[in-house]
Amino acid sequence: MADVPQNGGYMIAAYIVTPVILVGYLVGLWLRVKKAGGS
Amino acid sequence: MAVARRGLVLSVLAMLALSGVYVLALSHTPIEARQGLAQKIFYLHVPAAWSALLAFSLVGICGALYLWLHDPRLDRFGAASAEVGVAFGAVMLTTGPIWAKPIWGTWWTWDARLTLTLFLFFLFVGYLALRAALHDPGERARFSAVVGILGLLLVPFIHLSVYLFRTLHPQPIVLKPSKPSLPPEMLRTLLVSFVVFTLLYLGLVMLRYGLALIEEAAEEARDG
Numbered sequence: 001m002a003d004v005p006q007n008g009g010y011m012i013a014a015y016i017v018t019p020v021i022l023v024g025y026l027v028g029l030w031l032r033v034k035k036a037g038g039s
Numbered sequence: 040m041a042v043a044r045r046g047l048v049l050s051v052l053a054m055l056a057l058s059g060v061y062v063l064a065l066s067h068t069p070i071e072a073r074q075g076l077a078q079k080i081f082y083l084h085v086p087a088a089w090s091a092l093l094a095f096s097l098v099g100i101c102g103a104l105y106l107w108l109h110d111p112r113l114d115r116f117g118a119a120s121a122e123v124g125v126a127f128g129a130v131m132l133t134t135g136p137i138w139a140k141p142i143w144g145t146w147w148t149w150d151a152r153l154t155l156t157l158f159l160f161f162l163f164v165g166y167l168a169l170r171a172a173l174h175d176p177g178e179r180a181r182f183s184a185v186v187g188i189l190g191l192l193l194v195p196f197i198h199l200s201v202y203l204f205r206t207l208h209p210q211p212i213v214l215k216p217s218k219p220s221l222p223p224e225m226l227r228t229l230l231v232s233f234v235v236f237t238l239l240y241l242g243l244v245m246l247r248y249g250l251a252l253i254e255e256a257a258e259e260a261r262d263g
Contacts, residue, residue, distance in 0.1 A: 005075035007141035014080040014134040015061065018087070019054070021133070022239065025126040026050050029246050033043045036253045 043249025049242030056235045063228040080138040082228055085213075086236035087130035088156075092194055094124025094240060095163055099191020102184030114180035115255075117187055119247035121166050123240060128160040143207055151204035155197045162190050 064082040071078035101117035136146040173179035
């Protein structure tokens with residue numbers, strides 16, 4: 001176990017950036033629907 | 040509006056399911072001995088790449104069908120799939136370097152798989168720019184169908200690039216002729232993530248398709 005690389009920070013960064021992009025896109029799409037006249 | 044609303048519901052449900060993938064990946068899969076925790080980026084990077092390539096492939100297929108059938112629904116679907124594909128492409132192209140840095144010692148290398156993938160991403164960013172620049176619907180649909188087909192031609196090269204060229208990128212471990220080479224817990228989590236990312240792709244495409252319908256209706260009301 002001592003030989004396992006300590007690189008959890010990279011995993012945390014990837015696990016944060018993924019929902020930021022996807023939720024950001026989803027919210028942006030929904031705002032465009034509202035702006036275009038969808039209720 | 041109904042399509043957009045259904046797309047929103049499916050997307051939100053898929054986002055909630057993504058948190059389930061996080062739980063599976065963080066607590067039900069072993070820590071890989073050589074790569075450490077960074078290996079768990081795999082459960083997001085690979086399904087994001089799958090969704091992006093699925094999206095871009097469908098743009099090309101819809102483009103070819105549009106040139107044959109001239110059905111505007113195919114053009115609308117292609118446009119929706121391209122935009123969603125760019126979002127998944129952004130996930131793939133950010134999680135990839137974040138994974139590469141601790142394992143390869145560099146954020147980026149110009150090997151065949153990475154370079155072709157970046158070209159494909161830029162091609163579809165160009166596809167979206169082309170659509171925004173053209174105002175005649177028929178012309179926009181024809182030109183973007185051709186660009187979509189060109190993008191589709193790149194997809195098999197990207198999949199096979201790890202066999203055709205010397206590359207740092209690992210070879211496929213699931214989508215290959217022989218059995219997947221993964222421990223069962225890892226394979227199960229990866230397959231769940233594939234399903235979740237595919238559902239998210241469907242939800243986002245429905246939402247984007249619904250937006251196109253609303254915009255077209257508003258445009259017709261303005262013109263007519």
